[in-house]
Structures are given as structure tokens and as C-alpha cells.
Amino acid sequence: MFDLFDKIQITAGYSNAVLVAILPHVTDFAQKLDLPMDLPVTTAQVQRFMPDSRPWDVAGRVQLTNGYSFRFDHGYVSAFRSPLSTTEAMAGNRFRELEGQVRMSADEVVEFARSALRRLGHNEEDLYVDLKPEKVEGPVRLGRLLVPHYVISWADPRFTFGSVRVEVDAGRRRVTEIRILPHLNIARPPPKVDVTPVIIPSPWPDPRKPVEGERAEEFLIRILPELSEFARKLDLPVPQPIRTNDLRGYVCWDLGGVLECEVVLTNGYSLSYNYGYADGFAAPDRFFASGRMRVRDFVGRWRMTSTEAVALVRNAVKKLGYDLRALGLNGKPEVERPHIRGKPTVPRFQISWDSIPGGTIETMVSAEVDADKRVLKRLSVESTKLVRERPKLPIGPGSTPGGGQQAPLARPRDVLERTPPAERPDPAMK
Numbered sequence: 159m160f161d162l163f164d165k166i167q168i169t170a171g172y173s174n175a176v177l178v179a180i181l182p183h184v185t186d187f188a189q190k191l192d193l194p195m196d197l198p199v200t201t202a203q204v205q206r207f208m209p210d211s212r213p214w215d216v217a218g219r220v221q222l223t224n225g226y227s228f229r230f231d232h233g234y235v236s237a238f239r240s241p242l243s244t245t246e247a248m249a250g251n252r253f254r255e256l257e258g259q260v261r262m263s264a265d266e267v268v269e270f271a272r273s274a275l276r277r278l279g280h281n282e283e284d285l286y287v288d289l290k291p292e293k294v295e296g297p298v299r300l301g302r303l304l305v306p307h308y309v310i311s312w313a314d315p316r317f318t319f320g321s322v323r324v325e326v327d328a329g330r331r332r333v334t335e336i337r338i339l340p341h342l343n344i345a346r347p348p349p350k351v352d353v354t355p356v357i358i359p360s361p362w363p364d365p366r367k368p369v370e371g372e373r374a375e376e377f378l379i380r381i382l383p384e385l386s387e388f389a390r391k392l393d394l395p396v397p398q399p400i401r402t403n404d405l406r407g408y409v410c411w412d413l414g415g416v417l418e419c420e421v422v423l424t425n426g427y428s429l430s431y432n433y434g435y436a437d438g439f440a441a442p443d444r445f446f447a448s449g450r451m452r453v454r455d456f457v458g459r460w461r462m463t464s465t466e467a468v469a470l471v472r473n474a475v476k477k478l479g480y481d482l483r484a485l486g487l488n489g490k491p492e493v494e495r496p497h498i499r500g501k502p503t504v505p506r507f508q509i510s511w512d513s514i515p516g517g518t519i520e521t522m523v524s525a526e527v528d529a530d531k532r533v534l535k536r537l538s539v540e541s542t543k544l545v546r547e548r549p550k551l552p553i554g555p556g557s558t559p560g561g562g563q564q565a566p567l568a569r570p571r572d573v574l575e576r577t578p579p580a581e582r583p584d585p586a587m588k
Contacts, residue, residue, distance in 0.1 A: 161359070161360040161362075161363050161364045162360065162364065163360035163361070163362050164213050164357055164358065164359055164360045165211040165212075165213070165357070165358045165360070166209075166210075166211045166212070166213050166355040166356070166357060166358070167211075167355065167356040167357070167358050168209055168211055169353075169355075169356070171353050172209065172351070172353045172355050173207060173209045173218075174201075174353075175351045175352050175353040176207075176209045176216055176217075176218055176351055177201065177204065177207045177209070177218070177220070178201070178352075179216060179349040179350065179351050180216070180218060180220065180230045180349065181198070181199050181200070181201070181204075181220070182198070183230055183234070183235055183349070184199050184220055184228045184230065184235060185197055185198040185199045187228065187235040187238065187278060188226075190277045190278050190279070191238075191274060191277060191278070191333060193226065193240075195222070195224055195226060199222065203222050203223055203224070204220060204221070204222060204223070205221045205222060205223045206220075206221040207219070207220055207221070208221075210231065213355065213357050215231055215232060215348055216230075216348035216349055216351055217229075217230055217231035217232070217348075218230060218231075224241070225240070225241030225246070226238065226239070226240060226241065227239045231340070232340055232341070232344075232345040232346070232348075233345055233346025233347055233348055233349075234338075234344060234345075234346055235278075236337070236338045236339075236340070237335075237336060237337045237338065238335065238336050239334075239335045240332075240333075240334040240335060242255065242256060242327065242334055243307075243325055243334040243335040244256065244298060244305065244307050244309075244325060244334070244335075245325075245335060247305075253298075253300055253303060253305055254303065256305045256306075256307060256327070257303055257304060257305060258304070258305070258306045258327075258329030258330065259304070259306060259329050260297050260304070260306040260328050260329060261306070261328060261329055261331065262326075262328040262331065264294050264296075264308065266328075267294070267296075267308045267310065267326045267328050268291060268294060268310055270326055270331065270333075271287070271310045271324035271326055271333070272287050272288075274324065274333045274336070275287060275322070275324070275336075280338075280344060281343075281344075283452045283453065283454065284341070284343035284344050284452070285312065285321055285322050285338065285341065285343065285344065286312050286313070286314060286315060286321050286322070286453065287312045287321075287322055288453075289312060289315065289453065289498060289499070289500075290498075290499040290500045290501075291310050291311060291312050291499075292311045292312055292313040292320065292497075292499065293309070293310070293311040294308060294309075294310050294311075295308065295309045295310075295311075296308030296309060296328070297328065306327060306328045306329035307325055307326065307327050307328065307334065308325070308326050308328055309323065309324070309325050309326075310323070310324050310325075310326065311323045313497050314339070314497070315453060315496045315497045315498045315504065316445060316446050316447070316448075316451070316496065316497070317497070318497065319339065320339060321338070321339055321341070322336075322337070322338050322339070323335070323336070323337040324336050324337075342448070342449055342450045343450050343451070343452075365413060365414065366411035366412070366413050366418075367411060367412045367413075368409070368410070368411060368412075369410040369411060369412045369417060370410070373417075374408070374410040374417075374419075377410055377417045377419065378402065378408060378410070378419065378421070379402075381419065381431050381436070382399070382400050382401070382402070383399065384431065384435070384436050385400055385421065385429045385431060385436050386398060386399040386400045387436075388429065388436035388439070388478070389427075389429065389439065391477045391478055391479075392439065392474055392477060392478070392534065392537070394427060394439060395425065395427070396423055396425065396427050396429075397423075400421075400423070400429075404423050404424055405421050405422065405423055405424070406422055406423065406424045407421070407422035408420075408421050408422070416434075418430075418431060418432045418433075419431050425442070426441070426442025426443075427439060427440070427441055427442065428440045430538075432540070433540070433544065433545040433546075434545055434546040435544055435545075435546060437538060437539055437540055437544075438536070438537055438538035438539060438540075439536065439537055440535070440536045441534075441535040441536060443455070443456075443535065444526050444535040444536045445496065445504060445506040445526065445535070446494075446506065446508045446526050446536070447536075453498070453502060453504060454502070456496075456504045456506065457502045457503060457504060458503065458504070458505045458528075458529075458530030458531075459503065459505060459530055460503065460505045460529050460530070461505065461529055461530055461531075461532060462505075462507075462527065462529040462532055464493045464507060466532075467493070467507040467509060467527040467529055468491055468493065468509055470527055470532070470534065471487075471491075471509050471523075471525040471527065471534070471537070472487055474525070474534055474537055475487060475523065475537075475539060478539065480539065480544070484543060485511070485513075485521050485523060485539070485541055485543070486511050486513045486521050486523075487511055487523060489511060491509050491510055491511045492509070492510050492511075492512075493507055493508070493509050494507070494508040494509075494510075495507060495508075505528070505529035505530040506526060506527065506528060506529060506535075507526065507527040507529055508524070508525075508526050509524065509525050509526075509527065510522070510523065510524040510525070511523045511524075513541075519542075520541065520542050520543070521540070521541040521542070521543065522538070522540045522541070523538065523539050523540070523541075524536075524537075524538050525537045525538070
């Protein structure tokens with residue numbers, strides 16, 4: 159397990175090993191798009207290679223002698239650029255080389271971009287390119303000069319940033335650039351590298367240290383009653399009371415001598431305990447999450463207004479016994495809907511209140527509402543006003559609970575299995 163800012167020491171041996179592991183994927187990509195170059199791509203064609211130093215991935219950018227460049231990360235080629243792309247032309251002031259006539263309609267260009275992604279083996283739904291594009295820009299006019307290039311962009315419907323960007327030369331009917339942001343829907347295991355890298359520890363280590371073994375089990379026993387009560391007040395579809403055998407995952411951290419955790423139940427619901435209290439839950443079928451997702455699984459009808467959804471969240475927080483005014487929930491929240499142009503309809507709201515006086519976070523409350531079934535799918539209530547003393551435990555592997563109410567306990571089996579860390583974002587090829 160690595161800290162966020164751990165790095166690989168880039169040596170010639172490691173760089174060469176990564177390049178050798180990546181080139182077959184570059185060859186496959188070029189072949190599927192029928193790019194005009196000699197195949198297979200060999201090290202003799204490489205002008206420059208820049209490996210990534212992230213220890214949790216095998217990644218890097220390859221610049222070929224013919225002017226083509228490729229980026230590989232998360233197990234796939236995430237970006238490519240032709241020497242005849244507008245990006246390259248702009249860098250070298252070579253737009254006249256791209257001059258031509260537009261021989262495709264905007265609709266044909268969009269479908270051509272989709273077909274290129276299909277040829278690469280991607281499912282349209284996985285990249286959200288089955289949806290209406292966020293933008294279709296082009297052609298480019300520079301005075302009397304016409305550059306018949308279009309840029310088509312698709313957004314991730316859960317967030318404000320993009321998912322895929324494709325540039326198409328509508329005169330010569332060819333793809334000149336593709337960028338795919340890091341995508342869990344299409345992520346694959348990294349290729350094997352024959353060289354074991356040397357890891358340089360981060361100068362800013364994660365203050366949260368993983369806790370396992372008896373100490374983690376004891377903490378779990380202590381907080382399960384609070385998690386059960388939290389779930390009961392919100393009428394969540396989870397067993398009551400929650401027992402260790404109802405869990406399929408549990409991760410625990412030590413943050414400066416106090417323990418915090420997240421549990422995942424066998425039905426996919428997760429509950430978190432931070433700052434000395436149960437502060438949130440998430441349903442497995444929430445829409446606004448960073449995991450794998452296909453839009454069709456969330457299609458429905460709007461059966462709530464945003465006003466009704468906000469009232470539902472406020473009522474849930476009241477059920478937990480909190481004062482709405484003290485948390486700032488009497489104010490106007492930020493309300494967000496899925497970023498989908500036209501069809502299909504995904505009836506979800508993301509609602510949030512933030513209180514940051516003087517630049518210091520005081521309260522953050524956020525929720526997701528299923529406006530079709532009229533239920534909460536996620537709730538997080540974080541506030542300095544709610545922080546209380548955490549359950550304290552002896553330090554060390556031989557510690558035992560020192561009293562207090564315990565949840566009915568069956569010996570944990572796979573409960574302490576660590577949940578894999580979420581994919582960390584990675585910038586597209588620059």
C-alpha cells in the first residue's frame with residue numbers, strides 16, 4: 159500500500175522495462191485505428207519516453223520519431239495525438255498543412271468518433287459516448303483558411319469534467335487526437351514489468367495509518383451499536399442490530415491516536431464513523447460516485463421536485479437528532495442534477511450545504527436523493543459542532559475491551575479484509 163505522494167525512482171532499467179511493456183498496447187491501438195505507421199512499434203521508433211513515477215500504476219507517454227505520441231495508464235492507451243492534430247499545428251504554427259474541405263456533417267463526425275472508440279474495443283456506455291455530446295466544435299476558420307477539424311467532447315454525467323475528447327479531420331476522414339480521462343469502467347490491470355522499482359517514500363506521509371488485527375476488531379465491536387442506531391433512525395435496509403457477520407468489508411485508520419472506520423455490509427451499504435460519531439452512509443446504487451457506472455441502470459422518472467428532495471434531506475438530519483439551524487441547513491443548499499443533455503432521464507439530486515467561515519471548514523452536509531423512488535441514497539454529516547470523544551482503546555495487539563455495550567458478535571472472518579483504495583485521478587496526456 160502506497161501513500162499518495164510516494165514515487166518510483168526512475169532508473170534506465172525501470173524506464174526501459176516499462177516501455178517494453180507498453181509498446182504492444184501502442185501497436186494494438188495504432189493497428190485498430192489504421193494509423194499510417196510501421197507496425198509493430200519498436201524501441202527504434204521511440205524518440206522520447208517519459209515513464210510515470212506513480213507506484214500503483216505502470217504508465218507513461220511515448221513520443222515516436224514520426225510525430226505521433228501516445229499515453230498509457232490504467233491498463234489502456236488513454237490518449238494519442240497525430241502530428242496533424244490542431245494541438246500540434248498550434249504549437250508549430252502549421253495550420254496551413256491542415257487546410258481542406260469539410261466532407262462530413264456534424265452528425266457524421268460524431269458517429270465517426272464513436273466508431274473509432276468501438277474499434278479500440280471500448281463500449282460506448284462505459285465511456286458515456288452513447289449520450290449526446292457535451293460539445294461539438296468546428297470546423298476551424300482562420301481568416302480565409304479553413305481547417306476541417308471537429309472536436310467532440312463527452313462529459314461524465316456525474317461530474318462537471320469531461321470523459322472523452324476526440325478530434326476528427328472531416329476532410330480526410332481520420333481521427334487525429336483522442337483523450338480518455340481515467341475511467342474505472344474500462345480500467346484494466348497494469349502490464350507486468352520485469353524490473354522491481356525502488357520506492358521513494360513521500361515527504362508528506364498520510365497521517366492516517368491503517369489499523370488491523372485485535373485493535374481494529376475491538377474498535378469495531380465498540381462502534382457497531384452506534385452504526386446500528388444511525389441506520390435505524392434513517393430506516394436503512396440493513397440488519398438490526400448490525401453484527402460482524404453482516405459485514406463484507408471493514409477498514410480502520412489511526413488518525414493521531416484516534417480510530418476512524420468504514421464498514422461495508424453484505425448488501426453493499428456502507429457506513430462511516432469519524433470524529434467520534436457515525437457520520438454517513440452510502441447505498442450501493444448511488445449515482446454520484448466515482449466507481450464503475452452505466453447510465454441505463456439509473457434511468458427513471460422525476461417524481462420529486464428539488465424542494466421536496468431538500469425537505470427529505472433535512473428531515474433525515476432531524477431524525478438523527480441534529481439541530482438544522484446549528485448546522486446551517488436552514489439556508490439554501492446547492493442542488494445538482496446529472497449532467498446529461500436530453501435523454502435518458504436519470505432522476506437524481508445531489509444536495510449539499512457548506513459552512514466555511516474565514517476559510518475554515520465548519521460544516522459539510524451532502525446527500526443524494528433518488529427522485530424516482532423518493533429515498534436517500536447517500537448522506538454525510540460532518541461538522542466541528544458534532545465532534546465528540548472517540549471510543550478509546552488500549553494500544554497494542556493484546557488489548558481487550560474495557561466495558562461498554564457490545565453488539566452481538568460472531569468471530570470476524572473476512573470482515574477485516576481491506577477495501578481497495580479508490581482510483582486516484584490522473585491527468586490526461588499533456
